[in-house]
Amino acid sequence: MKAGSRRALVVEDDAASRDALSALLAVDGFEVRTAATLAAARAAVDEDDALDVVFLDLGLPDGDGMSLVGRFASLPSRCAVVMLTGERRVERVVEAMRAGASDFLTKPLKPALLAATLARVAERLADRDEARRLRSELIGRGVFQGLIGRSPQMRRLYEQIERVAPxxxxxxxxxxxxxxxxxxxxxxxxxxxxxxxxxxxxxxxxxxxxxxxxxxxxxxxxxxxxxxxxxxxxxxxxxxxxxxxxxxxxxxxxxxxxxxxxxxxxxxxxxxxxxxxxxxxxxxxxxxxxxxxxxxxxxxxxxxxxxxxxxxxxxxALRDRPSDLPLLVEHFLAEAAAAAGTEAAPTLSEAARAAVLGHRWPGNVRELKNAIARGCVLRSGDRVEPEDLGMPSVAPDGGGAAGGPREDGVVVPFGATLADAERLIVTAQLDRHGWRRGETAEALGVSAKTLYNKCRAWDLQPPDEG
Structure with missing residues (x-):
């Protein structure tokens, strides 16, 4: 198992066992640190908690290694914790597993069992890294643990959740x-x-x-x-x-x-x-x-x-993150298709999309989800219309759901297409931020490259360059 830049901590008071295990981990590509006491282990993780695996002896000179299992298991790196013990009592193993240990080895260490344990650690770390990759990919698409959105507000919330969870x-x-x-x-x-x-x-x-x-x-x-x-x-x-x-x-x-x-x-x-x-x-x-x-x-x-x-x-609130509306609509339309057992998700008419973009959504995501579900059930044709959604009446003069001012001050006119509505919102944000594309992209919850491509496609230029 070539681990590249993997990092390991070996907490073991017996010098011979500590050195032997450290040598094997080093051969396997790990950067290894060691500690002989609970105090030294605490100091090591206080200094640097970016660990991939910890081998932790239960019997240490200054206390029971069990007291550190929970701390290691809850590190942000979600490292593997392997218990080392000379005891053979099943209840101690169960206690360690409940506390967060992922594996255990009995001493004296046997090469075959150690090799098997390292293989399991490698598999666990590969699964962890794949989960991280998928999570990063999902966040990029606006999905995080069941939450939907890629606006700056939601990205900050995702970061806060990850910080408080451990x-x-x-x-x-x-x-x-x-x-x-x-x-x-x-x-x-x-x-x-x-x-x-x-x-x-x-x-x-x-x-x-x-x-x-x-x-x-x-x-x-x-x-x-x-x-x-x-x-x-x-x-x-x-x-x-x-x-x-x-x-x-x-x-x-x-x-x-x-x-x-x-x-x-x-x-x-x-x-x-x-x-x-x-x-x-x-x-x-x-x-x-x-x-x-x-x-x-x-x-x-x-x-x-x-x-x-x-x-x-x-x-x-949903009205404070309007750039997430198209993503949420797409998600709830797909949910409706799954609930109905159909492969193709229903679509909103341009009028319905304009109504959705212009509505304030006082009931937030729950109101939007219920409106989309209702529209998918009540639609009479291939597309969902505003009346299917139960939206407030739309006035041709620009009043009502699709013609009123949004929370961000943008007026989406009646009958506007989704592309037109998107262009209006982007242009308004560019004006608000003095055409500073970095700030505008952050406010819209998109990358600077995405904003650049949209401006080029729509031929949007600052007023003094038009």
Missing amino acids: SALPVSVHGESGSGKELVARAIHDLSRRRRGPFVALNCGAIPRQLAESELFGHVRGAFTGAQRDHAGAFERASQGTLFLDEIAELPLDLQVVLLRVLEAGVVRRVGGPREVAVDVRIIAASHQDLAAAVAAGRFREDLYFRLHVLPLEVP
């Missing part, structure tokens, strides 16, 4: 209804080291008040009228994974107190239950409301706010 700290997601807050939460979970655990979503605003405590923390049989069997709450169901609490601001104040206690103690007590149950959950809370304003108004506890508002993320 952490165990709570995340607070703010965004308007329908903007995709749950998709953001799922993306964080899927990119975290908890991705093998459950993802449980609970809408705090949709639970009747009398059932909220039971839904969150569970109940035992007979705890109240109708409680005919034991019920595990959202916290227990999400243990070892992620709990997404949507519309957290809707939670009653008395339950906010209980929630804060659970977050601080890491235990829940079912309604009517005699004992506490330990839970290991990462919290992602979301709201369309401004939680700081809710605190000021006395509707949300300040201590709970500070407990949850550790890693804040903002999901942009």
